[in-house]
Amino acid sequence: EIVMTQSPATLSVSPGERATLSCRASQSVSSNLAWYQQKPGQVPRLLIYGATARATGIPARFSGSGSGTDFTLTISSLQSEDFAVYYCQHYNNWPYTFGQGTKLEIK
Amino acid sequence: QLQLQESGPGLVKPSETLSLTCNVSGGSITSDTYYWAWIRQPPGKGLEWIGSIHYSGSTNYRPSLESRVTMSIHTSKTYFSLRLSSVTAADTAVYYCARHETGAFRFFGLWGRGTLVTVSS
Numbered sequence: 336e337i338v339m340t341q342s343p344a345t346l347s348v349s350p351g352e353r354a355t356l357s358c359r360a361s362q363s364v365s366s367n368l369a370w371y372q373q374k375p376g377q378v379p380r381l382l383i384y385g386a387t388a389r390a391t392g393i394p395a396r397f398s399g400s401g402s403g404t405d406f407t408l409t410i411s412s413l414q415s416e417d418f419a420v421y422y423c424q425h426y427n428n429w430p431y432t433f434g435q436g437t438k439l440e441i442k
Numbered sequence: 443q444l445q446l447q448e449s450g451p452g453l454v455k456p457s458e459t460l461s462l463t464c465n466v467s468g469g470s471i472t473s474d475t476y477y478w479a480w481i482r483q484p485p486g487k488g489l490e491w492i493g494s495i496h497y498s499g500s501t502n503y504r505p506s507l508e509s510r511v512t513m514s515i516h517t518s519k520t521y522f523s524l525r526l527s528s529v530t531a532a533d534t535a536v537y538y539c540a541r542h543e544t545g546a547f548r549f550f551g552l553w554g555r556g557t558l559v560t561v562s563s
Contacts, residue, residue, distance in 0.1 A: 379553060
């Protein structure tokens, strides 16, 4: 089973600033990585797939990078609605696994 | 527009079997393009993939749950189901049904709203 490790656990950033979230896989997952956003009481929402492709309707301020074992989600200018928990997930092979999440909070 | 909706008991006793169904509406469950999945989230914790099933009956389960999990698909009635046996308090979670492709893009692009299942006597 591939272990996905996200860092930091909590990230405090001011609105308008850039946020950088990291995800590391215990072995290569190629570009088979997705990012999800989850707000309290809501269903996870797909942001990024294929490590870099934005899902339909996702604003351009969200971008993904990386391949192999190291991945980054960048939010270029934080809006109030972006404060949430973010999960990475690999789908390179079975079993699919998620990272433990990064909570993005207002500084 | 295809939608997923989970249903089932919100309370299950320890050692019993948790049973949930996911109704698929607005589209076909028999598409060769998709797997149908269950994902859970314990209160205040992260997401955990439980397993996926194709309409052909092919299944893949999380290894740590494999001995207790059974997924089935009911194409004539357009729903799929999850059974998790011998539950404990650690199985308390919001259970989501979801869909992912069979090809290169096997991320979870569609989710149900989730249903909370509490394991308690």
